[in-house]
Amino acid sequence: MEIRPFETKHLDKWKSTLDSCIRCGYCYEHCPVFKDTRWESNSPRGKMIMIYGLLSGKLDPSTYIADKISSCFYCGRCNAACSSGVTLTDIITDAKRDFQGTEFETPGSTSVTNTDCAACLACVRICPHEAREFINGKIVTDTVKCQSCGICVDVCPNKAVATNLSYGTDRSSLNREIRTFLEKDNGKAIIFGCNWSYYPDFQSSVMDPETPPEYKILINMCGGRLEKPLLLEPFLQNAWGVLVACCPDGDCEHDGNVKAKTHVAALREFLKEMDMDENRIQLVQIAHGDKAGFQSAIDKFMENLNTLGPLNRQ
Amino acid sequence: MKKIDVPILKNIVGEENISTDPADLFIYGSDSSVHSARPWVVVRPGDTQQVQQIMAYANQEKIPVVTRGGGSGMCGQTVPVQGGITLDMKRMNKILEINAPDVFCRVQPGVVDDDLNKALSPFGVFYPPTPASSRIATIGGEIGNNASGVRSVKYGATRDSVLGLKVVLADGSLVTLGARTRVEATGYQVHKLMVGSEGTLGVVVEATLSFVPIPKFRCLGMANFDRLEDAGTAIADIMASGVVPSMLELVDSVAIKAVNKTMDLGLPEVEAVLLYEADGMVKEAVDYEINTMQEVCKNNGGTGLTSSYDAKERAKIFLGRKKLFPALSKFSDALSSTSLADDMAVPYSKMAETAKMIHEIAARNNIIMTAYGHCGSGCMHTKILMAPNRQDQWESAKRAVAEIYEYVRSVKGTTSAEHGIGISKASAFKAEKNDSLKLMINMKKAFDPNNILNPGKLMDAHEDWVTATDLRYTVA
Structure with a gap:
């Protein structure tokens, strides 16, 4: 494909909008990418400032900038937080459009397919954003359409799909978090929360508690990308239980909640077959922003888990 | 530009915590102010020892160091006028201790204000300074700024809540200031001096609050006023009535229009709205205070008086005020909201006159200005709504800002109540503190003889704030 020069063709219309952005930073407390790295260049505000730099000629385009801008999970929390009315994800998409086909284009947090691909096309069929195509014998991801939901990563039977920049949401990072937490004396359960339906109260600070908590909430990008091995990993690390939280029926943009339900149902059967209490793994559907509902579901789950006790008692 | 030895800094903080990429330098060179400059390197220390090593190196090489928290400052405090090292403190984000019996907590400077309050709430307590930006503002930044917010009228500003600090000085040495006690009369209260010093005296690495x-x-109660002057008189009367409101906020007509447009709240389009709050442990006492304030509003022509104890209803009443700052940028498509002359304080009896004067000065200079703020603590906020790409608008803004501060000084008010001085307000600050400037310059020299800590701010700042740095906007 011919490499084209970088032009701000799609971004030009946002000039005055970016003047209106007061750079208050209220968007960045919500951003899962920023929370993972705490680099301001990974925050929504940072992205807007970089784009302003490109538009005003104060910054030259670079792969570094393209990578930062293409790292977005499209949860849209930044849009909701901005009462200046700036639709940040639209601006990010237009920046990706302008970078597409140039020497600077990078996948960012979008998915890539490696040579293990058996061309079964399962990922092409399941992609809710029509971002994957089979072209000349290869799967190609459209970096503009891809919203980094990661459903394709889960569905690939050959594990040939991955996100190079996952910001703590890939299986190995989550496994690492699971192991580190469950090594602690008090660690009993892992709660998988979906970034769309829930995000943790603590945004960027860390508590140094004397008594570590009994459970850890791990935020993932969609219930649909929670693979079965990942859901079983806590049990291998002696967890007492696993709770999966995803969006209510009809609310998930990626239909990931349907997949999560299927996975959890299958694993409950599996636990039964292993003579374990199936309620050690449960799924709850939490409406967008319902923190109280989420907390009460966790409390109920933990209460039941404390009755069941640790795994080795059974 | 001086030569900076990046590998030395990499050795201190690790490769993943340092950047010299032009994009990072561009981002870390601006905050929520109108200013923009670029550091030479962004460094993210993870502990006190690393801060000490960085400062020792910077002092030896005479490299400027600008400490940065959330980057939500509105006067350019974290804009690196002379380049150098930007020290991003967000990795030092641990709440180290919550000591309920001794009524203090210890935190690292990168802890976000709201996070601290969430951690404190199970103990039935809160950290009160809380500026509007508490969702991203870090404790370190709030200390640098002596931040305060809507409840400062009753609970004071950051300085009133800081019991002690650990500070890395310019030469890299570490000092422990203050105590863990409510009161202290043991020599100079240097920790109190650190609060509001805008990163010019040291780097805070731990705070006891x-x-x-x-x-x-x-x-929370609300009253509408057809005349701005009447709302101003009501403020002074409330403060003289013997009650201590936990919040007393003014919102003017420009702000009301902006909020209605952005939030569709349907606030009555009057000249002014007053929001007044009372809090306490005994309902009868709160009732008394709210009734007193309500009565004062009524006597001064206040209409549409409402009040509520219900949390949801209170949140609804307050929503407009909470969203005001960003909402102002939606006032008109052609205008942007800029933080200029944004937080003066005046005596209560001058609140009404100040609000009126702000509107007069704005009209005279062909710009739009709002008047709102934490009037219970004497603080009047404004924003200048202007077309930031036009050179003539900056000249108008400069004239208006100068006229406003001249007026503020004439009524014995002060340049900044809570946002600090930075670059934007330096000339007004120097004019106000004329007879103590030399003393402050000598104090700064005692702390930082090589002038590496946030140079080009406060006493050291350029007289003309418009040309002191690049503006963040593209001006034709």
Whole structure:
């Protein structure tokens, strides 16, 4: 494909909008990418400032900038937080459009397919954003359409799909978090929360508690990308239980909640077959922003888990 | 530009915590102000020892160091006028201790204000300074700025809550200031001096803060005024009535229009709205305070008086004020909201006159200005709504800012109540503190003989704030 020069063709219309952005930073407390790295260049505000730099000629385009801008999970929390009315994800998409086909284009947090691909096309069929195509014998991801939901990563039977920049949401990072937490004396359960339906109260600070908590909430990008091995990993690390939280029926943009339900149902059967209490793994559907509902579901789950006790008692 | 030895800094903080990429330098060179400059390197220390090593190196090489928290400052405090090292403190984000019996907590500077309050709430207490930007503002930044917010009228500003600090000085040495006690009369209270010093005297690496009980009852009231002057008189009367409001906010007509447009709240389009709150442990006491304030409003022509104890209803009443700052940028498509002349304080009796004067000065200079703020603590906020790409608008803004501060000084007010001085307000600050400037310059020299800590701010700042740095906007 011919490499084209970088032009701000799609971004030009946002000039005055970016003047209106007061750079208050209220968007960045919500951003899962920023929370993972705490680099301001990974925050929504940072992205807007970089784009302003490109538009005003104060910054030259670079792969570094393209990578930062293409790292977005499209949860849209930044849009909701901005009462200046700036639709940040639209601006990010237009920046990706302008970078597409140039020497600077990078996948960012979008998915890539490696040579293990058996061309079964399962990922092409399941992609809710029509971002994957089979072209000349290869799967190609459209970096503009891809919203980094990661459903394709889960569905690939050959594990040939991955996100190079996952910001703590890939299986190995989550496994690492699971192991580190469950090594602690008090660690009993892992709660998988979906970034769309829930995000943790603590945004960027860390508590140094004397008594570590009994459970850890791990935020993932969609219930649909929670693979079965990942859901079983806590049990291998002696967890007492696993709770999966995803969006209510009809609310998930990626239909990931349907997949999560299927996975959890299958694993409950599996636990039964292993003579374990199936309620050690449960799924709850939490409406967008319902923190109280989420907390009460966790409390109920933990209460039941404390009755069941640790795994080795059974 | 001086030569900076990046590998030395990499050795201190690790490769993943340092950047010289032009994009990072561009981002870390601006905040929520109109200013923009670029550091030479962004460094993210993870502990006190690393801060000490960085400062020792910077002092030896005479490299400027600008400390940065959330980057939500509105006067350019974290804009690196002379380049150098930007020290991003967000990795030092641990709440180290919550000591309920001794009524203090210890935190690292990168802890976000709201996070601290979430951690404190199970103990039935809260950290009160809380500026509007508490969702991203870090404790370190709030200390640098002596930040305060809507409840400062009753609970004070950051300085009132800081019991002690650990500070890395310009030469890299570490000092422990203050105590863990409510009162202290043991020599100079240097920790109090550190608060509000805008990163020019040292780098805070740990803070010991006091907190207060969360009141059991909180009641928020609202009154509309057809005349701005009447709202101003009501403010002075409330403060003289013997009650201590936990919040007393003014919102003017420009702000009301902006909020209605952005939030569709349907606020009455009057000249001014007053929001008044009382809180306490005994309902009868809160009732008394709210009724007194309500009565004062009524006597001064206030209409549409409402009040509520209900949390949801209070949130609804307050929503407009909470969203005001960003909402102002939606006032008109052609205009942007800029933080200029944004937080003066004046005596209560001058509130009404100040609000009126702000509107007069704005009209005279062909710009739009709002008047709102934490009037209970004497603080009047403004924003200048202007077309930031036009050179003539900056000249108008400069004239308006100068006229406003001249007026503020004439009524014995002060340049900044809570946002600090930075670059934007330096000339007004120097004019106000004329007879103590030399003393402050000598104090700064005692702390930082090589002038590496946030140079080009406060006493050291350029007289003309418009040309002191690049503007963040593209001006034709």
